[in-house]
Amino acid sequence: MKSSAPAEPSGSGPERGVLERLGAARVVPVVVVDDAEQGLGVARALDDGGLPVAEVTFRTSGARAAIEAITDRHPGMLVGAGTVVDPRQVEEAVTAGAAFLVSPGLSVPVVRAAQDAGVPIVPGVATASDIMAALDLGITTVKLFPAGVVGGPAAIKALSAPFGQVRFVPTGGVSAANLPEYLGLPSVLAVGGSWMVDKKLVAAGDLAAITRRTAEAVAIAAGARPGG
Known part of the structure; x- marks a missing residue:
């Protein structure tokens, strides 16, 4: 009988603990907010939906303040x-308190800076060459991005054959509809997605809808079994 547990993360010490928590969550909400107030509202909605994790993107000037506020409150x-x-x-x-970092691609200076800071980083990869470069840097948990464009679950299956030690966090094009397919792959640690924290919902302050979508994602993830 195949286990329903997520793939075991790499790393040791604090880094391993963070990756284990991402694997336990199975879904990592990709959050775009303009300020601390929006960040606090979204964090509360995610927590109420049963998903106490957030990847706050550095796409806005308010990202740092949002991370500081969430980690404090x-x-x-x-x-x-x-x-x-x-x-x-x-x-x-x-400095703001981020417990992990995520990049859209693989940058040696960015990875080295994260490693020097002692914070786990999940860099983006799209090819076998990217994965080999990540392995050279000691990284075995990577973000397949943009997952829907570079082949989705089929790409992960293909890449897992030569890279059995690698764990994937596919992001980009993940939705409630294809969530079970991604989480059904043993090499997938978790998925990154923004459908439960859609920017329109955030802008409208519709925290109830965010909580509802989050709870639905948590329920879908709970029923998704690797190899099932």
Whole structure:
């Protein structure tokens, strides 16, 4: 009988603990907010929906303030910084309290800065060459991005054959509809998605809808079994 547990993350110490928590959550909401107030509202809605984790992207000027506010007001929430594309942002995110970092691609300076700061980073990959470069840096948990464009579940299956030690966090094009297919793959640690925290819902302050979509995602994830 195949286990329903998510693939075991790599790393050790604090890094391993963070990756284990991402694997336990199975879904990582990719959050775009304009300020601390929006960040706090979304964090509360996610928590109410049963998903105390958020990847706050550095796409807005208010991202750092949002991370600081969430980590201060919701200490039990696992908060990371996404769309980290240069070492300066690594420093800003870590100073703000980010427990993990996510990049859209693989940058050696960004990975090294995160490693120097002692914070786990999940860099984006799209090809076998990207994965080999990540392995050279000691990274075995990667973000397949944009997952829907580069082949989706089929790409993960193909890449898992030569890279059995790698765990994937597919992001980009993931939705409630295809969530079970992604989470059914043993090499998928978790998925990243924004459908439960749609920017229109955030802008409208519709926290009830965010909570509802989050609860639905949690229920779908709970029923998705690797190999099932």
